[in-house]
Amino acid sequence: MTTPENFVPTHVNSEAKAKAIAEFEQNWLDYNSATAAAIDIAQRWGMGKTTLVDWLRAEGKWPATAQRLSSLERENARLRRVNEQLRQRLADLGEEHP
The missing domain is CATH 1.10.10 (Arc Repressor Mutant, subunit A)
Structure with a gap:
């Protein structure tokens, strides 16, 4: 341009x-x-x-920026919870099968 x-x-x-x-x-x-x-x-x-x-x-x-940031923060929190659940399941499986 x-x-x-x-x-x-x-x-x-x-x-x-x-x-x-x-x-x-x-x-x-x-x-x-x-x-x-x-x-x-x-x-x-x-x-x-x-x-x-x-x-x-x-x-x-800018509203779209703030909205996107909030959306990403929520997604990040959700993924952290899922990750923690998976870690716990792996730990539980390790205890069941030594």
Whole structure:
């Protein structure tokens, strides 16, 4: 992908970044989707949607990221339980057949 000749990068100060992220966290559920919220909030703060989404993802605050993390944590806990059960069964079998 090439950058258009008329592209002018803009600088967003850290205060605007923090406020946009905070606004997203407080209000995104009021929108039809996280993406719709990001589009609206980013536009009001004078930045692109992708910029805001990238910041949110980097901080683990993008809803899909947080949801995926929770899902993986639950799966990890389940696998640890299964692993412990299997270890116990192996130990029990070892006691039955010395």
